[in-house]
Amino acid sequence: MEFYDVRELDGYTTSIVYDNGEVDEISEHFMTGGAVRALSGGSFGFTSIDDVKKMDAAIKDAVAIARRLDKLNPRPAIEFVPIPKIKKTTYKVIKNPADISMSAKQDLVKAVEEALKNNDLVKSTKVNYSESYSHNLFRSSEGDEAEFDTYRTGFSCVAVAKDGNNMQMGRRSYYNVGGYEIFDQCDPIKLAIEAKEEAIALLKAGPPPGGHFDVILDQELAGVFIHEALGHASEADTVLEGDSCIEGMIGKKIGSDLVTVRDDPTLVRYGYYPYDSEGVPSQNTTIVEKGVLKAYLNSRETAAKLGGHPGNARAGGLMRPVVRMSNTFIDNGDMSREEVFEGVDGIYLKGSRGGQVNTGEGIFQFNAVLGYIVKNGRIEKPIRDVSISDSTLKTLNNIERIADDLKFSSGRCGKSGQGVPVADGSPHVLVKNAVVGGSA
Amino acid sequence: MNFQRLIDLALKEGATEAEIYYSKGKVVNVETQQGNVGFAEESVSDGIGIRVIAGGAFGYSSSNDPSTYEKAVRTAITCARARGKDPYLKGLPGPRPYKDVTGIYDKRIDEFELGACIDTMAAMVEKAKKDGNVSVTFGKFSSQSSSTTIINSNGIEAREKETAAYGYIDVIIKEGDQVSTAYDYDVSRALDRDFSGIGSRAAELAKSSMNGVSIDSKNCDVLLGPQAFSDIMEGTLLFAINAESVQKGRSSLADKLGKKISVDGLTMIDDGLMPGGLGTAGFDDEGVPVGQTTIIDDGRLDSFIYDSYTAGKENRESTGNAIRGTYQLSPKVGPHNVRFEYPRSDVIGETDRGIYVNSIIGAHTANPITGDFSVECRNSFIVENGEKSKPIKSLMISGNAFEFLGKINGMGKDDRMLGAFVVPTVRIKDVHVTRGSQ
Numbered sequence: 090m091e092f093y094d095v096r097e098l099d100g101y102t103t104s105i106v107y108d109n110g111e112v113d114e115i116s117e118h119f120m121t122g123g124a125v126r127a128l129s130g131g132s133f134g135f136t137s138i139d140d141v142k143k144m145d146a147a148i149k150d151a152v153a154i155a156r157r158l159d160k161l162n163p164r165p166a167i168e169f170v171p172i173p174k175i176k177k178t179t180y181k182v183i184k185n186p187a188d189i190s191m192s193a194k195q196d197l198v199k200a201v202e203e204a205l206k207n208n209d210l211v212k213s214t215k216v217n218y219s220e221s222y223s224h225n226l227f228r229s230s231e232g233d234e235a236e237f238d239t240y241r242t243g244f245s246c247v248a249v250a251k252d253g254n255n256m257q258m259g260r261r262s263y264y265n266v267g268g269y270e271i272f273d274q275c276d277p278i279k280l281a282i283e284a285k286e287e288a289i290a291l292l293k294a295g296p297p298p299g300g301h302f303d304v305i306l307d308q309e310l311a312g313v314f315i316h317e318a319l320g321h322a323s324e325a326d327t328v329l330e331g332d333s334c335i336e337g338m339i340g341k342k343i344g345s346d347l348v349t350v351r352d353d354p355t356l357v358r359y360g361y362y363p364y365d366s367e368g369v370p371s372q373n374t375t376i377v378e379k380g381v382l383k384a385y386l387n388s389r390e391t392a393a394k395l396g397g398h399p400g401n402a403r404a405g406g407l408m409r410p411v412v413r414m415s416n417t418f419i420d421n422g423d424m425s426r427e428e429v430f431e432g433v434d435g436i437y438l439k440g441s442r443g444g445q446v447n448t449g450e451g452i453f454q455f456n457a458v459l460g461y462i463v464k465n466g467r468i469e470k471p472i473r474d475v476s477i478s479d480s481t482l483k484t485l486n487n488i489e490r491i492a493d494d495l496k497f498s499s500g501r502c503g504k505s506g507q508g509v510p511v512a513d514g515s516p517h518v519l520v521k522n523a524v525v526g527g528s529a
Numbered sequence: 530m531n532f533q534r535l536i537d538l539a540l541k542e543g544a545t546e547a548e549i550y551y552s553k554g555k556v557v558n559v560e561t562q563q564g565n566v567g568f569a570e571e572s573v574s575d576g577i578g579i580r581v582i583a584g585g586a587f588g589y590s591s592s593n594d595p596s597t598y599e600k601a602v603r604t605a606i607t608c609a610r611a612r613g614k615d616p617y618l619k620g621l622p623g624p625r626p627y628k629d630v631t632g633i634y635d636k637r638i639d640e641f642e643l644g645a646c647i648d649t650m651a652a653m654v655e656k657a658k659k660d661g662n663v664s665v666t667f668g669k670f671s672s673q674s675s676s677t678t679i680i681n682s683n684g685i686e687a688r689e690k691e692t693a694a695y696g697y698i699d700v701i702i703k704e705g706d707q708v709s710t711a712y713d714y715d716v717s718r719a720l721d722r723d724f725s726g727i728g729s730r731a732a733e734l735a736k737s738s739m740n741g742v743s744i745d746s747k748n749c750d751v752l753l754g755p756q757a758f759s760d761i762m763e764g765t766l767l768f769a770i771n772a773e774s775v776q777k778g779r780s781s782l783a784d785k786l787g788k789k790i791s792v793d794g795l796t797m798i799d800d801g802l803m804p805g806g807l808g809t810a811g812f813d814d815e816g817v818p819v820g821q822t823t824i825i826d827d828g829r830l831d832s833f834i835y836d837s838y839t840a841g842k843e844n845r846e847s848t849g850n851a852i853r854g855t856y857q858l859s860p861k862v863g864p865h866n867v868r869f870e871y872p873r874s875d876v877i878g879e880t881d882r883g884i885y886v887n888s889i890i891g892a893h894t895a896n897p898i899t900g901d902f903s904v905e906c907r908n909s910f911i912v913e914n915g916e917k918s919k920p921i922k923s924l925m926i927s928g929n930a931f932e933f934l935g936k937i938n939g940m941g942k943d944d945r946m947l948g949a950f951v952v953p954t955v956r957i958k959d960v961h962v963t964r965g966s967q
Contacts, residue, residue: 116590116859120857136570137572139574154569158568158643296901443893524965
């Protein structure tokens, strides 16, 4: 089979950075370009260009590279599943950020900064505003076409508090798909106050105990857990490489009955997209239902090999499409937050400083921003720099309680060296007997 | 492309100073899919970053489309005007002589083509799979060449060409319920090494990590291999020695100049002139000459690293540390090649009891301000009587990157170039380790 598809992007990003009360940067960047992926037999050829007027030559080049590779290193032919015909409506921006004046944006950033530093312990502040727009065109040699616009807008803020030699940082952010309307979905000043309070709370936090504990994860941290530990292992390209701890386990029980996990690019969260980078209309995937592994996330190629539907092939900018998550979450349980805490002796962990996974061995690590010792369900003294590292499957089985307060956080996932926007979500969860790294 | 025309336009439109950074790059890249090369890419890209001073402040814009270059110039001026005067801004740098640097361009890499990349990748895979049990889960080989031009309205006019070849491999071994993984990589400015060795090293590491044991939580000597040491220090130490972090109140080393911050006898140098170094350059990304900056001198903090803006704030000279990842970014302070001078020895051979850690998971979660971290270790081993003995299935190490500097008590002779670091295996005394889940 010979095949190619073409993506063209053009757009801009604007960023405003305020640092310690002064403008650190105002910049605007323009970007255009195209990428071509060609398949010949069992080999892919790829090329990207800045000047889309040279697209015909780029297509020729990509096809030539694929043919050459397939000749030098013949492999079994790769098949693609067809693109499902699903009618799509694309999210339409409500308040185009280009219509908002630069001074209004600067006023917002300044107000956030004021709220951040409204305390003598706060010594340093930083606020980032960004908006981006891209116009996306897709076409393939099979005649499929897609065209859509994407806006992403948001801000982040950091407060650094200092007391003697002790220096700590608090951070909050809100990013979403859409334009300036995202500021109607959040309260930037309230988030700034939370960042400030977090930095100050961390000044009073002690070092964490190391060892095995029952832990309650807040929505952000449990979201990072499900993204890192299970989400990456469920990406079908990783499964096909023999590098996933859940290879061959579809239909099998891999977690506690309480656990249902979905990846849904149709939700208007940061990982939203109407079409993926193979031109496939997006759809929801239930990865785990009541503890049973139901599906992997697929591209057109992996769906042909492993079954399931395509729609999760995403590319960072003009790089090659790779199987990726979108908005990935643990679905709501039926307990209240209070019931999750009831009677627990252990550690409550809040916020995420990121995580990483070894999908083959099924080992993950993530780091909480702030923690608390919990005694008989009551939140007691604060601790900081707490990490958990554990086995993915053991942890999924040890989830014993799930609340009904699902919440999403926005982030960027860096698989294959390509940053793409994602959202991770979860309610509060209780995990029994997790490994906490600590020094006290 | 006549960039002087864009500088002239900026000055005509009201900028008092202007700078164009132009880079052009070419990459040939091959990757494995299910064990052998199934993906090949050849891409070129070029673009400009334009930085202007207007109304006493910087403005920045970038573009990769020549038809919008002039628009980018005007946007940069609008951005600068929106900021208001910056009292610390001393202006763009002026021309100064550059030192000759060697080993950053190899014509053989510039001319390396697809067939040769495929052969190199295939050799890496073949070496890795020599023992039938090892599978390659990902492999990549790329050859890159780029050229950079910087001109500014003060008379800087600088050009440089550079190349790099990069190889990476991920392997897995599965036997019964035992699973072991390992990765290795290498990067060089020249085609001066046998990249296939990456394959054998990763396979060897995965094999020797099979049938891991568990260990009890305790405090002990930990030997951090070059990857583990550089991963922990990158987000913490390199953040803290950056003048921007210092000036903005985010470096925990801010008030430590002249004070002891590491063990005696340890000197740390950012050596931007090291032959063949990954960060070696004649001039930095705003055209300032690159040199060597001693950061830690015999245990005492001697200097931070600066670009012209942060240097201007302190009325001193830039250390030539303006770095930009791409033309889309305005220059920021960053290191070139950070290396250590400290007595070298057979650091494993002289360790009676300890733990060797090859690599870690989660290094980026270290707290850049406080230096506190707690990470999972991979491919780690019990060290007994001067030898790596049993592999350890799972463990975490916790501590503080800055305190580690004061607890170093040995360095090996196995220096490797890893990102901005050139580092060997480093022995740290009295580190807290936590028993893992398995």
